[in-house]
Amino acid sequence: MKHTVRMTGSLDPRSSWEASNCTIAKALEIVSTRSAFLILREAFFGTTRFDDFAERARVSEPVAASRLHELVQEGMLEREDYREPGKRTRQHYRLTDKGADLFPTLVALMQWGNRWLDDHGGPVELRHSDCGQPVEVQLTCAAGHRVGPDELELAVHHQR
Amino acid sequence: MKHTVRMTGSLDPRSSWEASNCTIAKALEIVSTRSAFLILREAFFGTTRFDDFAERARVSEPVAASRLHELVQEGMLEREDYREPGKRTRQHYRLTDKGADLFPTLVALMQWGNRWLDDHGGPVELRHSDCGQPVEVQLTCAAGHRVGPDELELAVHHQR
Numbered sequence: 001m002k003h004t005v006r007m008t009g010s011l012d013p014r015s016s017w018e019a020s021n022c023t024i025a026k027a028l029e030i031v032s033t034r035s036a037f038l039i040l041r042e043a044f045f046g047t048t049r050f051d052d053f054a055e056r057a058r059v060s061e062p063v064a065a066s067r068l069h070e071l072v073q074e075g076m077l078e079r080e081d082y083r084e085p086g087k088r089t090r091q092h093y094r095l096t097d098k099g100a101d102l103f104p105t106l107v108a109l110m111q112w113g114n115r116w117l118d119d120h121g122g123p124v125e126l127r128h129s130d131c132g133q134p135v136e137v138q139l140t141c142a143a144g145h146r147v148g149p150d151e152l153e154l155a156v157h158h159q160r
Numbered sequence: 161m162k163h164t165v166r167m168t169g170s171l172d173p174r175s176s177w178e179a180s181n182c183t184i185a186k187a188l189e190i191v192s193t194r195s196a197f198l199i200l201r202e203a204f205f206g207t208t209r210f211d212d213f214a215e216r217a218r219v220s221e222p223v224a225a226s227r228l229h230e231l232v233q234e235g236m237l238e239r240e241d242y243r244e245p246g247k248r249t250r251q252h253y254r255l256t257d258k259g260a261d262l263f264p265t266l267v268a269l270m271q272w273g274n275r276w277l278d279d280h281g282g283p284v285e286l287r288h289s290d291c292g293q294p295v296e297v298q299l300t301c302a303a304g305h306r307v308g309p310d311e312l313e314l315a316v317h318h319q320r
Contacts, residue, residue, distance in 0.1 A: 003255040003260035014205055046164040046174055056179065094163070095162075102272050109187045109265050117186040118183050124315065127312070127315055137300075138298055139264060140296060147295050149260060151288055154205070156285075157285045
């Protein structure tokens with residue numbers, strides 16, 4: 001069937017199992033709101049200060065405070081107290097390795113939005129700093145092949 | 161700064177602009193809930209019938225009905241009436257090209273969840289049907305280079 005993934009091994013037929021322990025579902029428990037994604041977007045853009053997160057993600061301060069707290073709790077961001085001489089202590093937030101590893105997901109969303117939701121291909125683009133060429137997410141297999149949407153199989157994980 | 165994207169051209173400094181028309185934000189207006197992502201996951205797995213969506217995405221029937229309706233309205237799924245002889249008409253839902261193009265986003269979420277939220281690397285894995293190797297999303301530039309997280313720049317889109 002067009003646009004679907006072929007089920008293999010014990011996953012075939014599809015009706016014989018349900019997606020328990022699905023890590024997409026688990027991921028969406030942690031990053032579950034539009035505002036969480038936008039706060040993370042800003043962290044990738046270099047935002048660290050509470051005020052800047054609220055302003056640049058265009059969310060209210062209580063929403064920004066909740067999201068930042070949740071993202072710290074989940075280990076996506078780490079909080080760092082920072083104090084300039086003579087000023088009050090401020091909190092800065094930086095991506096952890098776990099948080100930073102969500103970057104391809106945001107790029108994939110941007111790529112999809114650029115293609116389907118904007119007449120001009122999106123306001124901004126990512127480029128490879130070495131060669132200046134635009135960057136995309138691509139499905140690639142461990143043997144280095146670029147994988148088309150019709151060449152995908154789902155299987156029980158080897159290590160299980 | 162670690163884990164951040166370098167701003168270039170008129171995007172530097174970051175404080176001089178805000179992300180208006182951000183296509184990540186627009187994408188998250190369309191696919192804005194965990195249940196929407198899980199309904200789409202099931203569509204990629206080959207689910208077409210209303211009952212199966214509700215059961216397999218583990219959402220209530222009213223939630224499934226709302227999400228399917230919204231996804232049809234947004235052009236992610238198309239509804240098709242289907243009738244077996246002697247039975248009542250049923251609705252089937254299939255991914256459109258627009259909906260199918262969100263697949264890399266789901267793969268990126270799965271990949272992140274497999275790495276960070278599951279002790280065994282996730283219950284299932286995607287494989288390349290030609291060679292059997294596991295499939296990942298990778299950041300790749302138009303010149304074919306695999307791009308590391310430290311080699312990214314954000315720039316105003318060429319076509320604008």
